[in-house]
Amino acid sequence: MAAAPPTSPAKPAHQVVTWGASADRQGEAPRDRSYRMVVRTSAGGTGTRVHLSNAFGDQPVTFDSVYAGKRREGAQLVPGSNRPLTFGGGGSVTVAPGDSVFSDPLSGRLTAQSDLVVSFHVLSAGGPSTGHGMAMQTSYATAGNHSAEEGAESWTDRTGSWYYLDAVSVEKxxxxxxxxxxxxxxxxxxxxxxxxxxxxxxxxxxxxxxxxxxxxxxxxxxxxxxxxxxxxxxxxxxxxxxxxxxxxxxxxxxxxxxxxxxxxxxxxxxxxxxxxxxxxxxxxxxxxxxxxxxxxxxxxxxxxxxxxxxxxxxxxxxxxxxxxxxxxxxxxxxxxxxxxxxxxxxxxxxxxxxxxxxxxxxxxxxxxxxxxxxxxxxxx
Structure with missing residues (x-):
């Protein structure tokens, strides 16, 4: 039997940023708080990855639950669209002071010119938080872990800033x-x-x-x-x-x-x-x-x-x-x-x-x- 021809290694995926906002120092970082960040995509693609930053923190930040979904209106998501993100295969990640992390790619397609909603729970934090103060976009926050929820009921606090999330990319x-x-x-x-x-x-x-x-x-x-x-x-x-x-x-x-x-x-x-x-x-x-x-x-x-x-x-x-x-x-x-x-x-x-x-x-x-x-x- 002839030997099978050697297979070429898969080319690494080509990622392109579809949304970004400059990280800066924000106020005190509370623990046990969920954030629902609304962002507008530019390019569409597959393999969506989100980038979480602790660039201006002086203490580690643990994200124990991170989801991405499609917005319906306000803080409400399209039913069935909210899906968990992983980091190195795990469902949670701790980001050291001054550091940042990309999620693993998410299967499926992200549409161009659409409202992506990234929801996450900050289990532990402290000291200054990292974010973008003037978003010109309403996002949401709440106490406790509600990141997996698709409804708007728990998301009682509105914010005009983005926290921790500073980029989203897709495969093109x-x-x-x-x-x-x-x-x-x-x-x-x-x-x-x-x-x-x-x-x-x-x-x-x-x-x-x-x-x-x-x-x-x-x-x-x-x-x-x-x-x-x-x-x-x-x-x-x-x-x-x-x-x-x-x-x-x-x-x-x-x-x-x-x-x-x-x-x-x-x-x-x-x-x-x-x-x-x-x-x-x-x-x-x-x-x-x-x-x-x-x-x-x-x-x-x-x-x-x-x-x-x-x-x-x-x-x-x-x-x-x-x-x-x-x-x-x-x-x-x-x-x-x-x-x-x-x-x-x-x-x-x-x-x-x-x-x-x-x-x-x-x-x-x-x-x-x-x-x-x-x-x-x-x-x-």
């Missing part, structure tokens, strides 16, 4: 990749309508799902309100969180850099040269791992309380670098798209969310529409 073919938006409150979605997925990365995601010529289908929103490029403060700076929040995301092929207004308007004396040096470091570190970088110009903010001619001069210098340096793989001119033709230091009132800094829903959509989808893909 190797031609599919993701773009990760690195930004501040504008990317985080402030002044967009809550519970409607009208942040500009959401609009970009919808464009990408319907685009036949693009292999980029995953979108992760890694914006933090108040975040800066150069200095820690409202969240770890863009430079210091680039690896964790952006370059480590599964399947990322493109970094979308839209950040700098908080450095510029803070009256810290930051110069154009310092901002450009920060951008160049992000570009160099991203290129070093084969990732494209698209940069967006900084929006006008005249009318905001911190506006002054000195800050405006820095903004103009930064935007000149973004537009003309040639060091980025692509440019999205957000400034040109949203500024007033009558006073180019101001947002056009039609796009102004009311504070002269953050765009409204129409402005968020205009930002996404200003992105040339072809610019998101480069030869690296």
């Amino acid at each position: 073919d190797r031609r599919t990749s993701a773009v990760v938006a690195l930004g501040d409150s504008i990317t985080d979605g402030w002044q967009s309508s809550s519970d409607t997925n009208r942040r500009w990365p959401d609009y970009l995601s919808r464009r990408l799902q319907s685009a036949t010529g693009s292999g980029i289908k995953g979108v992760a929103n890694e914006g933090i309100s108040g975040n800066k490029v150069l200095e820690d403060g409202a969240g770890v700076s863009a430079l210091n969180r680039l690896d964790r929040d952006v370059l480590s995301q599964p399947g990322v092929s493109t970094v979308f850099l839209f950040e700098g207004i908080n450095d510029i308007k803070s009256h810290s004396g930051v110069s154009v040269e310092e901002m450009v040096a920060g951008y160049r470091e992000i570009i160099a570190r991203s290129h070093a791992v084969g990732t494209c970088v698209v940069g967006a110009t900084v929006l006008p903010f005249k009318g905001w309380s911190e506006f002054d001619p000195e800050s405006e001069a820095v903004r103009q210098g930064v935007n000149a670098f973004i537009r003309t340096s040639g060091e980025l793989d692509g440019v999205a001119d957000f400034d040109k798209m949203l500024r007033s033709p009558y006073d180019q230091e101001r947002l056009l009132p039609f796009f102004d969310g009311g504070d002269h800094l953050h765009p409204n829903d129409k402005g968020m959509q205009a930002l996404a529409d200003a992105v040339d989808l072809r610019s998101l893909e480069c030869d690296r």
